Amino acid sequence: MFFRIVTLSIALLLAACSSGDAPLSKAVKVEVVRTDEGYALYRDGEPYPIRGAGMGVADFKRFVKHGGNSIRNWSTRGGKQDIQSLLDEAHASGLTVALCLPMKPERHGFDYDDEAAVAAQFDAMREDVLRFRDHPALLFWIVGNELNHSYSNPRVFDAVDDVARMIKELDGAHPVTTALSGFHEDVITEAERRAPHLDFISFQLYGNLFGLPEKMAAYGFDRPFMVTEWGTIGYWEMEQTAWGAPVELTSSEKADVIRRAYTEVLRPLEGQLIGSHIFLWGQKQERTPTWFGLLTKAGEETESVDVMHELWLGEPPANRTPRVATMLLAGKTSRESVTLSAGQHYEASIEVIDPDGDPLSFRWEVKRESSATQGGGDYEAAIDSLDGVLASTDSATTSLVLAEPGKYRLFVYAYDGQGHAAHANIPFLVEGDFVQSIEHLVSGEHFAISYSGFREGQHPDRGQGAVNPTREEILEDLRILVDHGFRLIRLYDSGQNSRETLQLIRDHDLPVSVLLGIWLEAEFSNHEGCPWLNEPIPAEKLASNTLKNADELQRGIALANEFEDIVVAVNVGNEALVEWNDHMVPLETVIAYVRQVRSAIEQPVTVADNYDWWRRHGTPLVAEVDFLGVHTYPQWEGKTIDEALAYTLENIDSVRIAHPDKPIAVLEAGWATVASEFGARASEEQQRRYYEEVRDWARKSNITVFWFEAFDEPWKGDPANPLGAEKHWGLFDVGRKPKLLMRNIGE
Numbered sequence: 001m002f003f004r005i006v007t008l009s010i011a012l013l014l015a016a017c018s019s020g021d022a023p024l025s026k027a028v029k030v031e032v033v034r035t036d037e038g039y040a041l042y043r044d045g046e047p048y049p050i051r052g053a054g055m056g057v058a059d060f061k062r063f064v065k066h067g068g069n070s071i072r073n074w075s076t077r078g079g080k081q082d083i084q085s086l087l088d089e090a091h092a093s094g095l096t097v098a099l100c101l102p103m104k105p106e107r108h109g110f111d112y113d114d115e116a117a118v119a120a121q122f123d124a125m126r127e128d129v130l131r132f133r134d135h136p137a138l139l140f141w142i143v144g145n146e147l148n149h150s151y152s153n154p155r156v157f158d159a160v161d162d163v164a165r166m167i168k169e170l171d172g173a174h175p176v177t178t179a180l181s182g183f184h185e186d187v188i189t190e191a192e193r194r195a196p197h198l199d200f201i202s203f204q205l206y207g208n209l210f211g212l213p214e215k216m217a218a219y220g221f222d223r224p225f226m227v228t229e230w231g232t233i234g235y236w237e238m239e240q241t242a243w244g245a246p247v248e249l250t251s252s253e254k255a256d257v258i259r260r261a262y263t264e265v266l267r268p269l270e271g272q273l274i275g276s277h278i279f280l281w282g283q284k285q286e287r288t289p290t291w292f293g294l295l296t297k298a299g300e301e302t303e304s305v306d307v308m309h310e311l312w313l314g315e316p317p318a319n320r321t322p323r324v325a326t327m328l329l330a331g332k333t334s335r336e337s338v339t340l341s342a343g344q345h346y347e348a349s350i351e352v353i354d355p356d357g358d359p360l361s362f363r364w365e366v367k368r369e370s371s372a373t374q375g376g377g378d379y380e381a382a383i384d385s386l387d388g389v390l391a392s393t394d395s396a397t398t399s400l401v402l403a404e405p406g407k408y409r410l411f412v413y414a415y416d417g418q419g420h421a422a423h424a425n426i427p428f429l430v431e432g433d434f435v436q437s438i439e440h441l442v443s444g445e446h447f448a449i450s451y452s453g454f455r456e457g458q459h460p461d462r463g464q465g466a467v468n469p470t471r472e473e474i475l476e477d478l479r480i481l482v483d484h485g486f487r488l489i490r491l492y493d494s495g496q497n498s499r500e501t502l503q504l505i506r507d508h509d510l511p512v513s514v515l516l517g518i519w520l521e522a523e524f525s526n527h528e529g530c531p532w533l534n535e536p537i538p539a540e541k542l543a544s545n546t547l548k549n550a551d552e553l554q555r556g557i558a559l560a561n562e563f564e565d566i567v568v569a570v571n572v573g574n575e576a577l578v579e580w581n582d583h584m585v586p587l588e589t590v591i592a593y594v595r596q597v598r599s600a601i602e603q604p605v606t607v608a609d610n611y612d613w614w615r616r617h618g619t620p621l622v623a624e625v626d627f628l629g630v631h632t633y634p635q636w637e638g639k640t641i642d643e644a645l646a647y648t649l650e651n652i653d654s655v656r657i658a659h660p661d662k663p664i665a666v667l668e669a670g671w672a673t674v675a676s677e678f679g680a681r682a683s684e685e686q687q688r689r690y691y692e693e694v695r696d697w698a699r700k701s702n703i704t705v706f707w708f709e710a711f712d713e714p715w716k717g718d719p720a721n722p723l724g725a726e727k728h729w730g731l732f733d734v735g736r737k738p739k740l741l742m743r744n745i746g747e
Contacts, residue, residue: 026134026135026136027133027134027135027136027138027171027173027174028043028044028136028138028173029043029044029045029173030042030043030044030048030138030140030173030174030175031175032175032199032200032224032274033047037271038224038270038271038272039224039271039272039274040271040274041175041274041275043096048096048139049275050069050070050139050226050274050275050276050277051067051068051069051070051312052068052069052070052071052072052098052275052276052277052278053068053070053071053072053278053279053280053281053294053308054071054072054073054074054228054229054277054278054279054280054281055071055072055073055280055281055282056073056074056080056081056280056282056284057080057081057282058081058085058086058089058090059281059282059295059299060089060090060093060095061093062301063093063095063281064093064094064095066305066308066309066312066313067308067309067312067313068095068281068308068312069094069095069096070095070096070097070098070139070275070277071090071095071096071097071098071277071281072097072098072099072100072142072228072277073086073097073098073099073100074100074102074145074377075100075101075102076099076100076101076102076125076128076132077102077124077128078102083099083128083132084131084132087099087135087137087138088137090137091135091136091137095137096137096138096139097137097138097139098139098140098141098142098228098277099128099132099138099140099141099142100141100142100143100144100145100179101125101128101129101141101142101143101144101163102125102144103121103125103143103144103145103147103156103159103160103163104121104144105144105145105146105147105149105150105151105156105376106150106151106152106153106156107149107150107151107375107376108378111153112153112155112156112158112159113153118159121159122159122162122163122166125143125163126166126170129141129166129167129170129171130170133167133170133171133173133174138173138174139174140174140175140176140177140199141167141171141174141175141176141177142177142178142179142202142228143160143163143164143167143176143177143178143198144156144160144178144179145179145204145376146179146180146181146204146376146377147160147178147180148180148181148182148184148187148191149181149375149376150375150376154190154194155194157178157190157191157193157194157195158194158195160178160191160194160195160198161194161195161196161197161198163176164176164178164195164197164198164199165197168197175199175200176197176198176199177198177199177200177201177202177226177228178191178195178201178202179202179203179204179228179229180201180202180203180204181204181376182203182204182205182208183203183205183208183212183215183216183219183221185215185219188201188219188221200223200224200225200226200274201223201225202225202226202227202228203225203226203227203228204227204228204229204230204279205227205229205230206229206230206231206232206233206234206237207233207234207237207238208237209227209230209261209265209266210260210264210265212265212269213265213268213269216272222272223272224272224273224274225272225273225274226273226274226275226276226277227266227273227275227276227277228276228277229277229278229279230261230266230276230277230278230279231254231258231261231278231279231280231292231294231304232249232254232257232258232291232292232304233249233254233257235248235286235287235288235291236375239335241337241338241427241429241654242337242339242429242647242650242651242653242654243337243429243615243650243653243654243657243658244615244616244654244657244658245369245407245409245427246287246427247334247335247427248287248288248290248291248334248425248427250324250327250422250423250424251290251302251303251304251321251324251421251423251424252303252323252324252422253324254302254303254304255302255303255304255306258278258304258307258308259307259311262307262311263311278294278304278308279292280292280293280294281294281295282294282295283295283296283297283299284380285380285381285382286377286380287370287372287380288370288409288411288425289382289383289411290411290423290425294308296413296421296423298421299419300413300415300419300420300421301321301419301420301421302321302420302421302422302423303320303321303322303323303420303422305317305321306320306321319356319358319416319418319420320354320355320356320420321355321416321420321421321422322352322353322354322355322358322360322414322415322416322420322421322422323352323353323354323422324350324351324352324414324422324423324424325351325352325353326349326350326351327348327349327350327351327412327425327426328347328348328349328350328426329346329347329348329410329426329428330346330347330348330428331347332426333426334424334425334427337429337647337650338426338427338428338429339428339429339430339431339646339649339650339653340402340428340429340430340431341430341431342402342403342404342405342430342431342432342433343401343402343403344401345391345399345400345401346399346400346401347397347398347399348364348397348398348399348400348410348412348426349396349397349398350362350396350397350412350414350424351396352396352414352422354416356416358416358417358418359416359417360396360415360416361394361414361415361417362393362394362395362396362412362413362414362415363393363394363412363413363415364390364392364393364394364398364410364411364412364413365385365386365390365393365410365411365412366385366386366389366390366400366402366408366409366410366411367383367384367385367386367408367411368383368386368406368407368408368409369406369407369409369427370383370409386408389401389402396414402430404430405430405431405432406429406430407427407428407429407430407657408427408428408429408430409425409426409427409428410425410426410428411423411424411425412425429650429653429657431649431653434653434656434701435700435701435702436663436664436701436702436703437663437702438702440627440663440664440665440702440703441702441703441704442488442515442568442569442604442627442665442704443487443488443513443568443569443704445487445488445513445704446695446698446699446702446703446704446705447486447695447698447699447704447705447707448486448487448488448489448490448515448704448705448706449481449486449488449489449490449706449707449709449731450489450492450667450668450670450706450707450708450709450710451477451481451489451490451491451501451709451710451711452492452709452710452711452713453468453469453473453474453477453497453501453711454467454468454469454713454715455469455473455711455734456714456734456735458715459715460493460495460497460715461495466495466496466497468497468500469497471500471504474497474500474501475504475508476736477710477711477736478504478505478508478510478512479510480710480732480736481512481710482510482511482512484731484738484742486512486710487511487512487513488512488513488514488515488568488704488706489512489513489515489710490515490517490571490706491514491515491516491517492517492519492574493517493518493519493552494516494517494518494519494552494555494556494558494559495519495552495555498517498559499559502514502516502559502562502563502566502567505563505566506563506565506566513566513568514563514566514567514568515567515568515569515570515571515667515706516556516559516560516567516570516571517556517570517571517574517608518553518555518570518571518572518573518593518597519552519573519574520549520552520572520573520574520576520583520585520590520593521545521548521549521583522537522541522542522545522582522583522584522585523542523545523546523549523584523585523586523589524537524542524584524585524586525537525542526579526581526582526584529579529580529584530580530581530582530584531580532582533582549585549593553572553593553596553597556572556597557596557597557600557601560597560601560603561600561601564601564602564603567603568603568604569603569604569605569606569626569627570597570601570603570604570605570606571605571606571607571608571629571667572590572593572594572597572605572606572607573585573590573593573607573608573609574608575608575609575610575631576590576607576609577590577607577609577613577617577621578609578610578612578613579613587617587620587621590607590621591620591621591624594607594621594624594625595624598624598626604626604627605625605626606625606626606627606628606629606665606667607621607625607628607629608629608630608631608667608668609629609630609631610630610631610632611630611631611632611651611652611654611655612651612654614628614630614655614658614659615654615655616658618655618658618659619658619659622659622662625662626663627662627663627664627665628655628659628662628663628664628665629665629667630651630652630655630664630665630666630667631666631667631668631669632647632648632651632652632666632668632669633668633669633670634647634648634651634690635670635671635672635675635678635681635682635725636725640681641671641681641686641689641690644671644690644693645690645693645694645697648669648694648697649697652664652666652703664703665703665704665705666698666703666704666705666706667706668706668708669694669705669706669707669708670687670690670707670708670709670729671686671687671690671691671729672687672725672728672729673686673687673728673729673730673739674723674725674727674728675723675724675725675728676721676723676724676725677724677725678725682725682728684739684740684741685740687731687739687740687741688740688741688744691707691731691741692741694707707731708729709729709730709731710730710731710732711732711733711734711736712727712728712729712730712732712733712734713726713727713729713730713734714727714734
């Protein structure tokens with residue numbers, strides 16, 4: 001890549017030399033200079049350390065007061081600000097401007113194979129270069145913003161180079177860059193190869209900024225660069241609620257992130273980093289109205305402005321912004337997937353501390369959750385606040401009630417009367433009385449049981465063959481389950497043990513229906529994703545598994561047809577898709593297996609997997625199955641018994657919201673009674689409570705729930721840990737002795 005970099009001595013020489021006969025240009029020379037300390041940006045022959053921010057509408061007076069000296073924009077055409085006026089006002093305020101030429105991104109439908117369109121775009125940018133090249137406020141040119149965002153055609157960088165070369169021909173006073181989304185080695189390589197006339201590359205990173213030094217070192221990136229956007233953690237990088245809403249940091253948490261980013265990443269990179277612009281000195285709607293702006297919509301300054309003031313000027317401002325301590329809704333924080341019931345009242349509160357002791361005022365508002373899918377900062381329409389849902393809007397506490405189910409977000413602002421505001425918000429879900437049609441129940445049952453009959457010393461095939469229970473033992477188990485009210489059981493495979501179970505149900509005319517399983521072994525090695533898979537699965541083992549799976553499919557189809565009076569549905573694969581499993585099968589293969597089974601049997605077909613997989617990744621599979629088979633385990637996810645039911649409902653609702661037109665059955669939900677992993681959260685009393693709560697919800701909602709499981713299975717988990725949770729999910733222990741819940745039912 002060619003860099004327009006000069007040594008310090010040459011730079012000063014060029015700055016000092018001019019022709020006495022030439023007309024005086026208003027342009028101020030800007031260049032990248034290599035010094036003994038590294039690279040630096042020089043303006044008019046002097047070092048120019050950028051104290052920058054992205055700014056779309058002029059707010060120059062305050063910006064300068066806080067120490068800012070440079071802004072960047074995103075287009076020389078359109079927008080709310082006339083560019084000539086912007087440059088004039090900036091110059092009058094002592095500011096410089098990085099002007100962005102509006103090269104269109106591919107994601108907006110622009111075709112970089114369309115030579116006529118590319119030429120027309122080039123001509124428009126040439127006009128802008130000729131118009132603004134001599135303005136004394138101009139600092140450098142940005143050719144396009146995040147052109148690599150969702151792009152596929154590398155010819156965009158050919159077009160970037162054409163513009164960069166044109167700028168060099170028309171404007172010898174200002175460097176040229178392009179602003180890339182993220183730091184991606186393949187994109188950088190493509191940009192450097194195709195656009196050698198750029199003086200440097202700029203990057204735009206948010207949460208990923210904290211990994212930038214490591215990425216640069218791994219790539220061997222040793223050239224000068226800028227960061228033309230950085231700030232709080234982006235909505236695409238944040239954790240999400242159970243229904244997929246991004247959790248937003250409070251204004252104080254954002255200020256802390258920004259301070260860390262500047263002091264821990266940007267400042268140590270100086271000498272290679274030649275400038276940065278924080279995003280955004282202003283306000284815009286991007287998933288929320290508060291996500292990126294350092295200012296509120298009304299123009300109040302947030303705590304992030306205090307941070308930049310101190311970083312740029314070396315001391316905090318005379319009066320500081322209020323600081324958020326906590327915000328709660330229904331006693332929960334934004335990270336707890338707050339779920340409310342329609343028509344019920346819930347309390348909300350915020351705790352805010354003002355460093356100067358200024359009296360505070362408050363404003364609350366509720367908005368519907370954004371449904372925007374745009375990326376790259378593309379325009380999003382503002383979302384109106386809802387009227388009549390808050391008891392009060394002007395104190396530190398309030399209550400709300402919403403009658404309509406849906407996804408919402410509660411906002412609160414705290415003002416100090418000195419032009420400052422703190423803010424926070426909580427996304428929340430309002431549920432109605434969700435009830436599936438009764439026809440969506442599996443075999444008409446609300447509550448069922450997962451059954452595996454392996455007793456002490458017995459186990460499925462673990463490489464040396466299976467040790468199966470006897471027919472007499474299976475029959476004993478089935479009669480125990482029937483005596484305790486179970487009429488629907490789930491089997492996990494289509495092997496000999498399952499055939500014996502089906503045959504015994506028929507031979508003894510037991511009132512039991514079966515959800516039959518087709519077990520899938522690993523068809524690729526997930527050793528990098530599975531915590532307990534320590535080394536790759538050998539290729540020959542994977543090939544053997546593929547053949548085993550083909551045989552298992554045929555066995556499952558045969559059993560479903562032979563016992564069509566008992567088998568009411570078939571499940572293809574158990575947790576074979578979720579990213580932490582040790583028997584992963586590619587999604588496209590599972591889809592093919594489902595199609596094969598559905599074409600060969602009359603019963604409904606499903607796939608069993610974790611609720612979060614269905615929510616995040618399940619769309620391609622939804623159309624292939626008759627209902628969604630969902631697993632939910634609050635205990636594994638650190639929930640107490642007091643949180644368990646609500647969390648289960650959040651899990652199921654997140655799947656329902658993601659796939660509203662497909663019936664759901666819970667194929668596993670349970671509570672371990674002994675577990676070294678869970679400590680006091682495991683007990684028979686808690687199992688009893690969770691069972692009864694889930695059962696009551698299933699009856700009310702017309703959802704079939706398969707309780708996991710009937711009997712404890714000591715063969716599972718770590719052989720050296722008899723107290724491991726995997727061994728103790730049963731309603732009966734391994735000796736068939738009923739636990740607390742079943743003792744109560746049996747009495």
